[in-house]
Each structure stands twice: as C-alpha cells, then as structure tokens.
Amino acid sequence: MAVMVDTNITSNSSLSRAREAPSGNVSDALVRFRHRWIPTHIVGELLSKSWIDNIVPAVILALIVIIFGSIVPNFFLPANVSDGTRQIGEFGFVVIGMMIVVVGGGIDLSVGSNFALGNLLALALTNMYDMPVAVVFIAVVATCSFIGLINGVLVGVFKLRAFLTTLVMLIGLRALVDSLLLVYALDISAGFYDNAIWDFAGAGDVFGIPISFVLFVVAAILMHIVISRTRLGWHIMAVGGSRRSAHNAGIAVRWTVCLTYVLSGAFCGISAFFYAARLGNGGSYPGVGLEVFALTAVIVGGISLGGGRGSVAKAVIGAMIVQIINLGVVQLGLQSGAGQLVLGLILLAAIGFDVRWVKNRDKILSRVYMSPTYFALPASPVTEAGSGSPFAANDRLGKVEVHGLGQLDGPEDVIFDSAGNLYCGDRLGNIMRLEGPDYKDASVFTHIGGHPLGMAIDREDNIVVCVGGMGLYRVRQDASVEKLTDETNRSLFSIIDDSRLRLTDDCDIAPDGRVFFSEATTRFDMASWPSDALESRPSGRIVCYDPNKKTTRTVARNLTFPNGITLSHNAQSILFAESWACRISRYWFEGPKAGTIEHVIENLPGYPDNINRASDGSYWLALMGMRSPALDLALRMPGFRRRMSQEVSIDEWLYPNINTGCILRFNEKGDVLESLWDKTGANHPMITSMREHKGRLYIGGIFNNRIGSVALDGADKNWTGPSSYWGRT
Amino acid sequence: MSGFLKNVNQEKVVFLLFIVIFILFSVLLPGFLNANNLVLLMQGVSVLGILGAGMCVVVIGRGIDLSMVATMAISVAWALQLNGEGMSLPLALAIGVGVALFVGLANGLLIAYAEIPPLFATLATSACVYGFGRFFLIHTDLVYVTPGVGMLVELGQGRVLSIPMPVIVFAAIAAIVGAILHFTKFGRFTYAVGDNYGTARVTGISVRHVLVGQYVLTSLVAFVAGLTQAMAISSMNTRISDTLLIYDVILVVVLGGVGLSGGRGGIRNVVVGTLLIGTFLNGMTIMDVQYTMQNAIKAAILLAAIMIDTIINPRDEQTSQHGDI
Known part of the structure; x- marks a missing residue:
C-alpha cells in the first residue's frame, strides 16, 4: 500500500537510503501482510453509507422466508408464490403511501377505511354502473386522493395532530362505508361485470408475474426516484427530518405535508382497485386493520417514526415481511391469534433493534471508521545543529x-x-x-x-x-x-x-x-x-x-x-x-x-x-x-x-x-x-x-x-x- | 365571565358543549331527562370512563397505551375461564391481575428502557397479548361468567342507592386516579415527565421508574374495567380487542382536553369527555340513530374538538418537537 498508481515507480533520491524492512521479524511481517491485503477500512466505509440501514430488514426478510419456507408445506409452490406476490403488490402500494407520510413526519391511520371506500367504489362502478375500467381506475384513485387531501389540509395546512386526525378519518370513513354497504351490498353482489381488462387487473400475469406486482415494482422505482432524486422528495425528507429547519429554510412545510397525505390516499386507491378486481368482495371486512399492518411494515422496514429517515426499498422489504408472515400463518392453518402474536413479536423485535441501531450507529461508526495501517519509515535524518547535515538546525529565521x-x-x-x-x-x-x-x-x-x-x-x-x-x-x-x-x-x-x-x-x-x-x-x-x-x-x-x-x-x-x-x-x-x-x-x-x-x-x-x-x-x-x-x-x-x-x-x-x-x-x-x-x-x-x-x-x-x-x-x-x-x- | 373567556380551553369548551347538548336533548327529546335514563346514560359509558381514567395517566406522561383493550380482554377472560374450570375465585383474579401487571410492566420496560416509542411498543404488545392469550390460554372467543364468581357479579349488575355499580366503580377509579395524580409524588412526577422528559431527568427524577409505574397503573385499571364489563354483561368477548374501542378510549381522553403532547389535563377532563360522549350516545339511541351513523357523529365531534384545540393552542413551528405526531 505504498505509492500505488497504475504505472511503474522509480526512486532517484540521493537521500534515500536502502529501504530495507525495519526489523524483519515474523510478527512484523504478519502485521504488514494483514494491513496490506485485508482491507478492514471497508467496514467503516460500508457503515457510513446510508443504504447500510437496509441490511437489518433484509436479514429479517431472509430469515422469515427461510423459516416459513421450511415449516409451511408447499410454501414455494408456484401457485402459492404467484398468489403471494399478487397480494404483496396490493399491500405494497399502501405501504409506500404510508412510508411517504411517515418520512414526512406524519402518520396516516385512515388507510384502512380509505381502502375500504375505494374497494366499495370500484365494485359499485363496475357491477352496478358498468363503467369502463379506465374510468373506474381514475374515479377510485381520485376519490381516495381526495380523502387524502382532506387529511392533508387538516394535518398539513391547519396543523392538526396527525395521529388523531387520521384516526378520526378512520372511524368516520368506516362508518360511511358501513352505511353505504347497508344500502348497496345487495346490488353489488347481484351485478356482474364482464370485462377482459378488469379480469386481467385482478388475475392477469405479465411473463408469469402478477400484474399488480409488476405495477408495484414500477411504482416503487418511480417513487424511489421521486424521494431520493427530486426536489419534492428532498422537501419531504427535510420536513420530516426537522420541521423547524425546513420551515426556516423556506420550504413550504404545510403544503409539503399536505401532499404526502394526498400521495398516501392515491396509493390506497390503486391498491383498492386491484383488490376489488381480484376478489370482488364488498363485505365489511376489506381494509380492517390495514393501517396496523401498513404501519408494521413501515416500522419493520426500518423507517423511523417521526420522519426524515426512510426509503422505498425499506418500505418494500417491510411490506414483504409482513405479507409473508400473514400468508404463512394462514397457510399453516394456525388457530386465531397466532398471526397476531408472531406479527407483534416481530414488530417489537424490529423496532427495538431499530431504536438501538439509530442511537448507536454513529458510536459504532466512530469506533470502526478509523483504520490505521502499517507504515514504516527509515530512521530520521540528523537535524542537530552543527552536524553538517543539510537539515542541520540554524537560526536564519530568527530575525524575520x-x-x-x-x-x-x-x-x-x-x-x-x-x-x-x-x-x-x-x-x-x-x-x-x-x-x-x-x-x-x-x-x-x-x-x-x-x-x-x-x-x-x-x-x-x-x-x-x-x-x-x-x-x-x-x-x-x-x-x-x-x-x-x-x-x-x-x-x-x-x-x-x-x-x-x-x-x-x-x-x-x-x-x-x-x-x-x-x-x-x-x-x-x-x-x-x-x-x-x-x-x-x-x-x-x-x-x-x-x-x-x-x-x-x-x-x-x-x-x-x-x-x-x-x-x-x-x-x-x-x-x-x-x-x-x-x-x-x-x-x-x-x-x-x-x-x-x-x-x-x-x-x-x-x-x-x-x-x-x-x-x-x-x-x-x-x-x-x-x-x-x-x-x-x-x-x-x-x-x-x-x-x-x-x-x-x-x-x-x-x-x-x-x-x-x-x-x-x-x-x-x-x-x-x-x-x-x-x-x-x-x-x-x-x-x-x-x-x-x-x-x-x-x-x-x-x-x-x-x-x-x-x-x-x-x-x-x-x-x-x-x-x-x-x-x- | 370575562375570566372564563380569557382562559378558554378545551375542557371548558367541551363542558359548555356538554351543557348545551344536555339542555337541547332535555328539551327536544322526550324521555331524556328522567332519572332512569340518566342512570342508563352513565351506566352505558362507565366502562369507557374507567378505561379513559387509566389511559389519561399515560397520556399525561406523554405516552399512549394501545394495548389496554387487549389487556383487559385477555386478563379478565383468562381469569373467568380459570374460575369456570374450578379454580378458586381469589386465585383466578390474582392470576388475572398478574397478567395485567405483567403486560403493564412489559410496556413500561419497553418504553422506558428499550426506548421504543409508546405508540409502537403498545401496538406490538397489544397484538402479542391478544395473540398469545387466544393461542395459548383461552379456548373460545367468548368466555361466559359462571356462577362461580358469586357475589362478584354485583360489581357489574348491583346497585347502591339505586346507582348502578359500574358508575360507582367509575367514580371510585376516577377518584383514586385523580388522587394519585394530584397528591402523590408519583403523580406529580408523571406531569413533570410528560411536560418535559429531558428536564425531568436532569432535575433528578428517576424518569424510567415513573414511566414503568404509569403503564402498570394503566394496565391494572384496564383489568378493573374488564372485570366490571364482564360482570355487567355476564361474558367477556376477546374479540373486543379487534374493535375500535381503543380509539373510543383515546377519544374520551383527548376530547376532555388531556393533551397528547403530555403534561396537561387531569381526571376532570376525562370525566367531562365521558359525560359528553355518554350524552351523545344516549341521545342517539333515543333518536334511534344507526350504529354506523353514531360512529360518524362521534368522529365529527372529535374532529371539532381537535380543531378547537389547534385554534386555541396553535402549533408553533419554532417550538414543536421532533416526532410529535
């Protein structure tokens, strides 16, 4: 690790003495060898990368897949995998929306009811009114976005408390959906909607991959670019990271926060559209508890509550973990309660680890980043005054x-x-x-x-x-x-x-x-x-x-x-x-x-x-x-x-x-x-x-x-x- | 009156609202203003009030306990099941209390020592408690009260001076919690911790112990609420932890003016919130409003309360704290 350039190096110094290894014993040689060929400084450099946070949820995901793969029969059966990825796609949209809100320093509990509303609307428009699929899609996404906008205006613009406001929206919307169901449930289940595109959205594949999952991946990539590479994404991160600093830096904090809720609503709508296309189920259960699952996914993925730290990759990993656990528990046919127990324990473990990680990451980094290497210099030339050496000390600068x-x-x-x-x-x-x-x-x-x-x-x-x-x-x-x-x-x-x-x-x-x-x-x-x-x-x-x-x-x-x-x-x-x-x-x-x-x-x-x-x-x-x-x-x-x-x-x-x-x-x-x-x-x-x-x-x-x-x-x-x-x- | 307006706060607004609605209902709704109905009104919300009294302790301490309903369901259901299987009542109850104690302790340790945000710690323990209870402890969703409970059934169905026991339990719990918050060192420290954790810590308060204490207290109150409820309706449905009840509890607490940012409010606020909700539900029932519609109206009231709170105590960009949601 001396001078190392892609060229040969010559030495023509008149001063350079023979560059023999100083004290050529074995342990010294070992130290030299270790520091020359084992690049331990990489550990510190890896730890300093922001994407290193993803390691933890990725490991959890791998463990979950291994565990469920080994205890759930037919876990890797193509039909199961296909069905699972389709549901991961649907669920993933909601999680991405939730992620955006959480990164912006808020929380959106209304997704469960918003999802139910979107699902109901999609079924009503198809089964009862026979609308074209494109119109249905736009209507559903627009409606859910509008609910998001209400959240956003209340929380962002009027600065209401996010937790309570979206909680109210959860309760209120659920009540609305239930009332609507009382009126329309029969008509919805009686109608029949025959449309190739609708069926494709619900059960179609692209190269063997479910369409909802393909679109989910596309949306994830797009949102990753938005969050990490665009002005809007940076504003969201800034507002979540420090609301006060963002405000003082001139970012329109209120409207940025508002927009995160609109995005969350929109993703909810997309998810509800695919769910409706797949199941056609207008019952009162769709979306119940979805907010808890989405929140769990976000947290298990390692996205900090309070904002400013998070990525789409983490949301995707979190969504996969939660959905695989859900599906695995269902396939195991466990008695009620087991799924919640497993999910609760994983949530606890994940967030406990995350809290510790955030708290100690810098400490670990500062301990391991510094990585001294072996460097040997020959004995220093003489600098004594009067020694005759060209370096001999004198007093020529004494009278500057x-x-x-x-x-x-x-x-x-x-x-x-x-x-x-x-x-x-x-x-x-x-x-x-x-x-x-x-x-x-x-x-x-x-x-x-x-x-x-x-x-x-x-x-x-x-x-x-x-x-x-x-x-x-x-x-x-x-x-x-x-x-x-x-x-x-x-x-x-x-x-x-x-x-x-x-x-x-x-x-x-x-x-x-x-x-x-x-x-x-x-x-x-x-x-x-x-x-x-x-x-x-x-x-x-x-x-x-x-x-x-x-x-x-x-x-x-x-x-x-x-x-x-x-x-x-x-x-x-x-x-x-x-x-x-x-x-x-x-x-x-x-x-x-x-x-x-x-x-x-x-x-x-x-x-x-x-x-x-x-x-x-x-x-x-x-x-x-x-x-x-x-x-x-x-x-x-x-x-x-x-x-x-x-x-x-x-x-x-x-x-x-x-x-x-x-x-x-x-x-x-x-x-x-x-x-x-x-x-x-x-x-x-x-x-x-x-x-x-x-x-x-x-x-x-x-x-x-x-x-x-x-x-x-x-x-x-x-x-x-x-x-x-x-x-x- | 000018003093009242000068110091207007959510509690006063809600109390005023309660008075207005009470008068309106009294005038407009036949059968509202009679002793029997008012007793019913209070009985209907007393369990909610008990839960609210417990919740307000952690909320004042700048926390939240989403596991309350699961705790009350599982601890009481298991105790009832053990009792039904022949275990002596005191022992079964002791085990129930033990479960509640354990959950409270777990919550407190996770929040105070592992430093997990209360929202998520209790969300997770809620799932764990329900999941564990249903998977390992309790065989059916619904556990019935058996005659083995003896006189305890009076806790739910008895009357003293023609006042139903649940109301008295609510009053007693409110009095106890109020006394703890007001007159004990632990109570004052709870306010200090909720108002400013860092300051409380450097002042020398052992903040972690106080936090653990809060969650234990809340869990114990949840057990009492569960027991009262089970005795009143002769059963405990563990599925109750899947419902929106926990949100109602938060509603009662916040509606009365206990700030979620901690350090503000007291048991009085919970009582006021409970009264308002109780009046509303009672009036709705008399008017035969659908259950779903009642939920919608409840949501609207809460939203109004939050908005009024925000207008009166606007959030300041310069002083709001990180992670304050």
Whole structure:
C-alpha cells in the first residue's frame, strides 16, 4: 500500500537510503501482510453509507422466508408464490403511501377505511354502473386522493395532530362505508361485470408475474426516484427530518405535508382497485386493520417514526415481511391469534433493534471508521545543529521581519500577483491583501467562506485558490469569486462517494491553463486531519481541472496526504509533497514519462507541506512539523494506534507535531541544498508555505497570526513568481 | 365571565358543549331527562370512563397505551375461564391481575428502557397479548361468567342507592386516579415527565421508574374495567380487542382536553369527555340513530374538538418537537 498508481515507480533520491524492512521479524511481517491485503477500512466505509440501514430488514426478510419456507408445506409452490406476490403488490402500494407520510413526519391511520371506500367504489362502478375500467381506475384513485387531501389540509395546512386526525378519518370513513354497504351490498353482489381488462387487473400475469406486482415494482422505482432524486422528495425528507429547519429554510412545510397525505390516499386507491378486481368482495371486512399492518411494515422496514429517515426499498422489504408472515400463518392453518402474536413479536423485535441501531450507529461508526495501517519509515535524518547535515538546525529565521501581525489568522499560503501585491487566506474565509513594498497592513480583499489554502496566479493575474471543504475557486483582480470545480469523476470501485472534493489543499497551473491540485484525503474532512495522519493510509489524490474543456479528472490516486504542489521549472511535471509519507514525488504530465510518478526525496526529517519555485532553478519546501521517534514507531504498530483511537480522547492522541518546522531548498535531482530554521521559536517556528519575491522569502503558517519575510543572500532581486510562470515582470 | 373567556380551553369548551347538548336533548327529546335514563346514560359509558381514567395517566406522561383493550380482554377472560374450570375465585383474579401487571410492566420496560416509542411498543404488545392469550390460554372467543364468581357479579349488575355499580366503580377509579395524580409524588412526577422528559431527568427524577409505574397503573385499571364489563354483561368477548374501542378510549381522553403532547389535563377532563360522549350516545339511541351513523357523529365531534384545540393552542413551528405526531 505504498505509492500505488497504475504505472511503474522509480526512486532517484540521493537521500534515500536502502529501504530495507525495519526489523524483519515474523510478527512484523504478519502485521504488514494483514494491513496490506485485508482491507478492514471497508467496514467503516460500508457503515457510513446510508443504504447500510437496509441490511437489518433484509436479514429479517431472509430469515422469515427461510423459516416459513421450511415449516409451511408447499410454501414455494408456484401457485402459492404467484398468489403471494399478487397480494404483496396490493399491500405494497399502501405501504409506500404510508412510508411517504411517515418520512414526512406524519402518520396516516385512515388507510384502512380509505381502502375500504375505494374497494366499495370500484365494485359499485363496475357491477352496478358498468363503467369502463379506465374510468373506474381514475374515479377510485381520485376519490381516495381526495380523502387524502382532506387529511392533508387538516394535518398539513391547519396543523392538526396527525395521529388523531387520521384516526378520526378512520372511524368516520368506516362508518360511511358501513352505511353505504347497508344500502348497496345487495346490488353489488347481484351485478356482474364482464370485462377482459378488469379480469386481467385482478388475475392477469405479465411473463408469469402478477400484474399488480409488476405495477408495484414500477411504482416503487418511480417513487424511489421521486424521494431520493427530486426536489419534492428532498422537501419531504427535510420536513420530516426537522420541521423547524425546513420551515426556516423556506420550504413550504404545510403544503409539503399536505401532499404526502394526498400521495398516501392515491396509493390506497390503486391498491383498492386491484383488490376489488381480484376478489370482488364488498363485505365489511376489506381494509380492517390495514393501517396496523401498513404501519408494521413501515416500522419493520426500518423507517423511523417521526420522519426524515426512510426509503422505498425499506418500505418494500417491510411490506414483504409482513405479507409473508400473514400468508404463512394462514397457510399453516394456525388457530386465531397466532398471526397476531408472531406479527407483534416481530414488530417489537424490529423496532427495538431499530431504536438501538439509530442511537448507536454513529458510536459504532466512530469506533470502526478509523483504520490505521502499517507504515514504516527509515530512521530520521540528523537535524542537530552543527552536524553538517543539510537539515542541520540554524537560526536564519530568527530575525524575520513580521507583516500584518495580529491582522491575519491562519495564512496557510502566501502569493504575489504581477503588480507585487501579497495575498494570503485566513481562517475566517477571507482572502487578505497586503500592499507593497513594505507589506505592513492587511485588508480584506474578498470573502470566500471556506478556509483558503494553497494558491496560484494564472496567466490573467487571477488567483486560483484551493478552499478546504469547498473545492477549487478563482478570485479575479476585481475581487469577484467564482467556483471552478468542486467534484471529480467517481472512482469505479470506491465505497465512499469520492466525487466531491473534501480537502483540496494546494494547486499549480500548467502553461496550457490546466490546474493540478491535490486533495489530501478522501476519507476525512478538513478538521479531522489528525485522524488521517494517524491512519497513514494513502487515500489522497491529484486532480486536474481543465478550464478549456471544463472537465475535472483524477490523475493519480492512493497518495499519502498529498499536500503542496508546484510546477517544475521545465513545466513538464509537477512536484508534490506527501506529508505523512515524508517524501516528495514527481508526477509527469508531459514528455516521455507522461503519466508516471517517481519519488524525488524520501525520508525527510519532517512532514512536507507547500513547495514553490526558487529563483535559481531549485525549489523551496516547507516542513510544517518534525518527525518524532514515538510516532515513527507507532506507525509500524497499527493495532496500537487503533486501540489509541478507540480508548483515548482525541486530544490525547499521538499525532504529528506541527508546531516547529523549517524551510528547505532542493534541486531538480532531489538534493537538499540548505535549510532555514527559527531556533528561538519566537518569530516564525510554524511554517506551511513560503514564496520568493524580489530577493526576499515570505513565509506563511496555518496557525500563525502573521507573515514573516527574510532577505535571501545572492538571490535574483528581480525574480518574481508571475515572471517565472508567465514571463511577465 | 370575562375570566372564563380569557382562559378558554378545551375542557371548558367541551363542558359548555356538554351543557348545551344536555339542555337541547332535555328539551327536544322526550324521555331524556328522567332519572332512569340518566342512570342508563352513565351506566352505558362507565366502562369507557374507567378505561379513559387509566389511559389519561399515560397520556399525561406523554405516552399512549394501545394495548389496554387487549389487556383487559385477555386478563379478565383468562381469569373467568380459570374460575369456570374450578379454580378458586381469589386465585383466578390474582392470576388475572398478574397478567395485567405483567403486560403493564412489559410496556413500561419497553418504553422506558428499550426506548421504543409508546405508540409502537403498545401496538406490538397489544397484538402479542391478544395473540398469545387466544393461542395459548383461552379456548373460545367468548368466555361466559359462571356462577362461580358469586357475589362478584354485583360489581357489574348491583346497585347502591339505586346507582348502578359500574358508575360507582367509575367514580371510585376516577377518584383514586385523580388522587394519585394530584397528591402523590408519583403523580406529580408523571406531569413533570410528560411536560418535559429531558428536564425531568436532569432535575433528578428517576424518569424510567415513573414511566414503568404509569403503564402498570394503566394496565391494572384496564383489568378493573374488564372485570366490571364482564360482570355487567355476564361474558367477556376477546374479540373486543379487534374493535375500535381503543380509539373510543383515546377519544374520551383527548376530547376532555388531556393533551397528547403530555403534561396537561387531569381526571376532570376525562370525566367531562365521558359525560359528553355518554350524552351523545344516549341521545342517539333515543333518536334511534344507526350504529354506523353514531360512529360518524362521534368522529365529527372529535374532529371539532381537535380543531378547537389547534385554534386555541396553535402549533408553533419554532417550538414543536421532533416526532410529535
């Protein structure tokens, strides 16, 4: 699980020592093997998916089928299966309607009576008035929808209590149906309706599958799209999830709620139509207790009462569970009471489990999501002062000049435009500007909203900036802000949806305008970077935004916290820092090695951050923090880190120190030429970025309240970033 | 009068409605306003009233108990059956009480400890109790009262000072429940828990025990209601749990003004609700209105009550709680 791209990897670092396995004993090899080949982090990713909730009802369904299949004789007989699916279809419509209401934060108890009314109406129109089937269907669905509308107006618009109001509707409608039956029962049973379509609706098959079930599946798919993919569905979910928030967000809460009841009524009507076509039974029993069954199905399917959580899939599974139990009990010929006992017990078990699941899901997730992996670094290079090592500590940053002290809050990166103005981001979501030549005072240039991280200047002197948690943005010289991209292509086999950009970190621009930018991790959000450091799992990537084609494509994946990016001086490759891997790599996007990655520097003594061009053809590199032997050791002990993440509060974790760092300069081959430190620890110990500008080096740090600058001896006094990139002064 | 209007609430509205209807019926319906009929009126709704008195405890505690009717049917039917098979009456009754106690305890534990919403916990236990009772315990739908019950039959059919016993039982249960709600620590805590569960909890009330207590109390009241009913009509039909009776009980409670959102109302509201329903049913019967029509009218009254409640205490989008249905 080291660097893994679809290409070969070469290492040409002068610093890289022989990369032998540190302490090659057997248990170490086993740990390495286990973390290389057993992808346990998938468990956490699976648990973080919203559809994982379906597992529970699906397992219950499978168990029910197995149990009833084994104890009920002829359970799988084609005739039985056909009859069962037909009834599941009819029942399923009601359950979908109930689901919509429940997800919207309500409850519809009136379905039982509404169903009976629809059934009666269908029989009356066919047997007594000989209406065409289409008219009957429309009339039934319209009538039931109208009942739903009454519910909806009362509950949604007038804000009556859903439970009581629909209960009243249940009682009142049942009374109405019973009264009507007294009058019309005889006429209905006396009439005879001979119609091929009607018979087909009641007993027909499509490729051997009952028509009502086929239509149920179609309706389920349609409603799934409506609920999960359309504005209406999102509004329903929002209202159910938090009525107050939905109201404050400007959603028409009342009418949304009203509509859920209308939909419930409509589905009731469809169900009643098929029921009437199948049985032609006008007795007083149709629909009695249906509300309880539908509610049971919804709850067993795992749809939370109170709203905001649920899906069509859950409703379908719930409907199947309840209907199979009902049919199974009937086929077993059990004495009265057994069906209710079984159903009651299953309802209790399902809802008990659901309550626990909802309550503890996040707890479980936070325990298992973090999945540290094995990562071994060679011993850290020497940084002692006077040791002669290129990393040797010194005090060259001890006398930095300080800019914008107290006016800045977290300038991760600093950059100059061609006019010589200095820009940096801040924690409040602003781009700050400091005007030359002394860069004393900072003023807000523009507001973006997220924390601006790495920046680059394009050919037109606009600032292209990576905003943590938001994506890639462009700030024009007139201070207007526009989004360039916030999503990339979804990886084919990833479990978590990695199409959204979560932690865009740094960017640079190729001569043709393509923007290469890094996303540090796809598994964690910006604030949880310590978790990613502790995991040391390569989950970051390099993404390319092409402004000409307006496309965003991931060009390299599985990188260990890719951070700083810079365009090489010959503009054929980009150099990028992989922070937790303590190395600098190069991605070729042009030339003979196009598409390959090679390591430039390995085994740095600290965690590399931004890289930028230097005036003499070399590169500046910021180390945001130095390695510690304890963490290096912990990286080889994934089990230890996992226990730590589970048992110790996050404040007490062992994670990279980023209080003290330094600046390095290295050349194209990866040789480190010099280092700049602040031994006093007072002026500028924390460094995430630096830019050379007209003979001085300007330094940013993500936890700092200032920008520092230091004069460079012998540097080109006329060199600026924009001139180096775009040939202008 | 201005004070009355200022503090208008559902209980007062319903009470006023009751007075109006009572006067109307007295004037318009011959035979309504005589002692005999009024006794009948009360007798007709006393079992409903007893159930309502039990239900109001859990409703005040922000819960609901849909298993009441099933509990009363199964516990009483089993006790009667055991008695009919020769078991001594006290033992049979003790077993009946035991069943009710067990169901109440189960409800309470499921709601307080497993944290299952009351609506569903009791919906499920209702199905379980009826299913278990019918499948394992009771052999027939209808269990008759046998002479073995002896004097107990007076509970349903006796009269004291020419007032039927069921009415007295209702009065007694109402008085007991009212006293518990008003004068005991448990009763006050029930209001606290119903008004705001979280606050009650951080105040130091052992909310879970209070919840369990509520459901046990409600179940016991259900047993008393069942016993009264069985003695009055000499049988217990277990099918009663399939009827809409449980909804009538909720109607009586809510109609009187016990808010389903908990913490509001008291036994007085249940009495008022019962009176109104009783008057209505009695008037309908005198007018010979069909049973189904009576149901429709009942539904209309309840709807009116809910609407008035909503107008007087409108739901506030900013303060309504999640899952409040």
